Amino acid sequence: MRLDAESLSGARGGDTVFSGVSFALSRGQALVVTGPNGAGKTTLLRILAGLLQPAAGRVALSGGGTAWPDTASASHYLGHLDAMKTALSVEENLLFWQRFAGHARMSVPKALETVGLGEIGHLPFGYLSTGQRRRAALARLFVSHRPLWLLDEPTSGLDRASAGRLAGLMEGHLREGGMIVAATHLPLGLAGARELRMERE
Numbered sequence: 001m002r003l004d005a006e007s008l009s010g011a012r013g014g015d016t017v018f019s020g021v022s023f024a025l026s027r028g029q030a031l032v033v034t035g036p037n038g039a040g041k042t043t044l045l046r047i048l049a050g051l052l053q054p055a056a057g058r059v060a061l062s063g064g065g066t067a068w069p070d071t072a073s074a075s076h077y078l079g080h081l082d083a084m085k086t087a088l089s090v091e092e093n094l095l096f097w098q099r100f101a102g103h104a105r106m107s108v109p110k111a112l113e114t115v116g117l118g119e120i121g122h123l124p125f126g127y128l129s130t131g132q133r134r135r136a137a138l139a140r141l142f143v144s145h146r147p148l149w150l151l152d153e154p155t156s157g158l159d160r161a162s163a164g165r166l167a168g169l170m171e172g173h174l175r176e177g178g179m180i181v182a183a184t185h186l187p188l189g190l191a192g193a194r195e196l197r198m199e200r201e
């Protein structure tokens, strides 16, 4: 499987945010996207996820077969917001995501253990601390399999131990042949990841 971004431009509100972004990613590879606030990292991730149209250029996923014909179907997109309902329990939220995304992988309790939240699946999501919310959102990556992880500031709100745990989980995904594009202001601890530095236009 291979992800190709060719001469991508991104625009928001009619203004060009970035242009001429090209990269290729194969199984087992990660790209870390860095740059100042407003450089277009989130815009790029949303284009890769199929949530925004590029202003120019194209995104192509090859080798995904009928299960993963494009990046929208092949990816987990983890944005700034945790995309969880505060009134539902953590488990209920994750069950929803598992049914929605399909390709069930781990059970919800197992995914919660994986992110170190084994004890609190029964709590309403709204009761969780900032870092616990982020970890619960990260559990979405494990309840359903998607080969491409698109992660926007994945360590935001995480303590050092949780960030280290996430680095290990991301490396596990790469070892299994997955791909990761992650926007970040902080080092993610991903050995061998390439960097795409974005600047404000």
Ligand SMILES: Nc1ncnc2c1ncn2[C@@H]1O[C@H](COP(=O)(O)OP(=O)(O)OP(=O)(O)O)[C@@H](O)[C@H]1O
Pocket (backbone or CB within 6 Å): 012, 013, 017, 035, 036, 037, 038, 039, 040, 041, 042, 043, 044
């Ligand atoms: N919905 C929108 N309408 C108009 N402009 C937008 C919209 N969303 C983002 N922008 C603008 O697009 C530019 C790029 O924003 P983006 O969120 O992609 O940057 P970023 O690199 O992810 O920043 P940060 O590091 O702060 O998360 C910014 O100037 C922002 O104000």
